[in-house]
Amino acid sequence: MAEEETELSDEQKKEIAKWFLLNAPAGEIQYVAKDLKSVLNADDVYNEAASEAFPVYNKSHMICLGMSGHFGDVLVTSYGELNENEYLDPKTAQVAIVDHVKQVCTEVRPATDEELPSPYIEEYRCALEAEMLKYVSEAYPKGVCSVYCINGKDAEGPGSDFELVVVISAARLSPQNFCNGSWRSIWNIEFKDDIQSLELKGKLQVGAHYFEEGNVQLDTKHECRDSTIFQSPDDSAIAIASVIRHHETEYLASLEESYLNLPDTTFKDLRRKLPVTRTLFPWHNTSQFSLTREISKELGIGK
Amino acid sequence: MEAAMGLMRRMPPRHSETALSALLSLLPQHSSDLLSQVDLPLQVLCDVDIGKEFILCEYNRDADSYRSPWSNKYHPLLEDALYPSSELRKLEIEANDIFSIYRDQYYEGGISSVYMWEDDNEGFVACFLIKKDGSKNAQGRRGCLEEGAWDAIHVIEVGPEQEGTTRYCLTSTVMLSLTTDDESSGTFSLSGSLRRQMNMNLPVADGHLCNMGKMIEEMEGKLRNSLDQVYFGKTREMVCTLRPPAEVAQMRLPDS
Numbered sequence: 001m002a003e004e005e006t007e008l009s010d011e012q013k014k015e016i017a018k019w020f021l022l023n024a025p026a027g028e029i030q031y032v033a034k035d036l037k038s039v040l041n042a043d044d045v046y047n048e049a050a051s052e053a054f055p056v057y058n059k060s061h062m063i064c065l066g067m068s069g070h071f072g073d074v075l076v077t078s079y080g081e082l083n084e085n086e087y088l089d090p091k092t093a094q095v096a097i098v099d100h101v102k103q104v105c106t107e108v109r110p111a112t113d114e115e116l117p118s119p120y121i122e123e124y125r126c127a128l129e130a131e132m133l134k135y136v137s138e139a140y141p142k143g144v145c146s147v148y149c150i151n152g153k154d155a156e157g158p159g160s161d162f163e164l165v166v167v168i169s170a171a172r173l174s175p176q177n178f179c180n181g182s183w184r185s186i187w188n189i190e191f192k193d194d195i196q197s198l199e200l201k202g203k204l205q206v207g208a209h210y211f212e213e214g215n216v217q218l219d220t221k222h223e224c225r226d227s228t229i230f231q232s233p234d235d236s237a238i239a240i241a242s243v244i245r246h247h248e249t250e251y252l253a254s255l256e257e258s259y260l261n262l263p264d265t266t267f268k269d270l271r272r273k274l275p276v277t278r279t280l281f282p283w284h285n286t287s288q289f290s291l292t293r294e295i296s297k298e299l300g301i302g303k
Numbered sequence: 304m305e306a307a308m309g310l311m312r313r314m315p316p317r318h319s320e321t322a323l324s325a326l327l328s329l330l331p332q333h334s335s336d337l338l339s340q341v342d343l344p345l346q347v348l349c350d351v352d353i354g355k356e357f358i359l360c361e362y363n364r365d366a367d368s369y370r371s372p373w374s375n376k377y378h379p380l381l382e383d384a385l386y387p388s389s390e391l392r393k394l395e396i397e398a399n400d401i402f403s404i405y406r407d408q409y410y411e412g413g414i415s416s417v418y419m420w421e422d423d424n425e426g427f428v429a430c431f432l433i434k435k436d437g438s439k440n441a442q443g444r445r446g447c448l449e450e451g452a453w454d455a456i457h458v459i460e461v462g463p464e465q466e467g468t469t470r471y472c473l474t475s476t477v478m479l480s481l482t483t484d485d486e487s488s489g490t491f492s493l494s495g496s497l498r499r500q501m502n503m504n505l506p507v508a509d510g511h512l513c514n515m516g517k518m519i520e521e522m523e524g525k526l527r528n529s530l531d532q533v534y535f536g537k538t539r540e541m542v543c544t545l546r547p548p549a550e551v552a553q554m555r556l557p558d559s
Binding site for chain 2: 210
């Protein structure tokens with residue numbers, strides 16, 4: 001197990017630092033950053049690692065930041081990314097300027113026309129957003145949702161394909177109870193004009209970390225597909241929302257089932273609660289084992 | 304050091320090996336502290352004489368060789384290596400025999416090894432190790448785990464005898480990870496590590512093996528229980544907080 005004690009280059013240290021930052025559980029990157037800083041004891045290496053790792057972490061965890069003014073929250077996601085620190089909030093047509101390492105929004109500016117979808121697309125996007133906000137507020141006590149157009153946003157009318165993405169991000173951080181968790185859903189919806197169909201692709205991810213006198217983490221991933229028919233903006237929105245609701249409810253039920261299976265099947269394959277004999281091990285009476293062992297050895301029927 | 308332990312507490316348990324080797328390379332001056340405070344999944348080696356696997360740890364290591372509890376030989380062979388006294392070796396042989404039966408009854412498979420050595424104050428130290436691969440390709444009887452590992456390390460310091468009793472100080476660590484994967488629900492993965500201590504004064508007349516065995520059995524039961532009930536339970540609670548099941552959501556509606 002002995003490690004070679006060769007001095008690491010700054011580049012290697014930076015890569016290690018990034019690994020720690022990117023593996024931080026939901027909501028814990030700042031704590032990891034603080035410990036990492038003191039382990040590294042080299043501010044320039046840390047700063048460089050942080051400037052590279054934080055944007056990746058923020059986007060993959062789809063963190064939610066409050067915008068200044070009365071614009072509400074913005075999600076930091078790759079779908080709304082205009083450049084490294086600018087993130088579109090399609091709901092308010094505002095662009096949030098973000099400080100990744102501090103995880104705050106420093107400034108807000110109105111989005112330009114080029115950054116927004118055409119009126120034709122916006123009608124679909126906006127209708128879906130309204131349906132999704134309704135669903136998210138019912139299903140997620142702390143959920144935030146955004147709907148982006150990621151393909152064909154400039155289509156002026158029927159006859160062209162486009163793609164919307166619904167993002168749901170719900171995090172619950174209670175470090176004082178040693179518990180953090182996050183739920184992330186990403187739903188890609190392809191509007192296929194030629195076959196008048198909507199193809200849905202969902203990616204659901206749940207993580208939880210409980211660390212009071214220990215370290216236990218849950219990590220789940222699930223992908224699913226579905227389709228529905230291309231209708232008016234409002235009807236499409238209702239259809240999509242009900243497909244999403246259906247799949248996410250099913251998924252939650254399957255998570256519950258995984259938990260229910262733990263004690264009697266899954267966990268049992270690692271260690272049983274009681275021995276196969278269903279009584280505690282007879283430590284007081286182990287001489288019988290030695291005896292039977294001797295006998296089986298003599299008879300040549302040992303394991 | 305404190306910051307390093309803080310990092311270990313947050314990194315995914317299934318990546319503990321990567322995390323530890325990263326810390327070792329960043330903090331070479333703390334390597335012995337890190338190695339003694341951070342437990343890693345156990346490694347095994349095959350005893351060439353007996354054809355049976357044994358578990359490696361710091362306690363059966365001398366230089367780059369590891370002593371097998373089955374043949375008492377170092378792998379690879381090592382001259383002038385350390386061995387327990389013949390009296391302690393006798394207890395070690397017996398402990399390995401009985402602990403194998405214990406392990407088989409609780410784990411339905413797996414590998415175990417017990418090592419003992421004299422310590423400086425008239426007592427001795429014993430280390431009981433268990434490793435089980437419960438995945439469906441290995442020894443998972445029920446075939447439900449895509450991946451499943453359980454590693455247990457129990458170190459017991461046995462003090463000198465005083466008026467018929469002896470003090471036993473047990474430190475146990477359990478590391479586990481399990482993943483299920485199926486079409487309808489995707490991957491579901493839990494991983495974790497726990498470390499606990501237990502001290503007891505017990506009558507020597509019952510025998511060291513009996514005393515140590517009972518403590519380990521009780522501790523393993525406790526650890527398994529708190530993982531199952533408390534730790535997994537907390538992550539489940541978290542999932543239900545993030546997205547409450549429909550019944551709960553509906554119950555809340557009248558209030559809002």
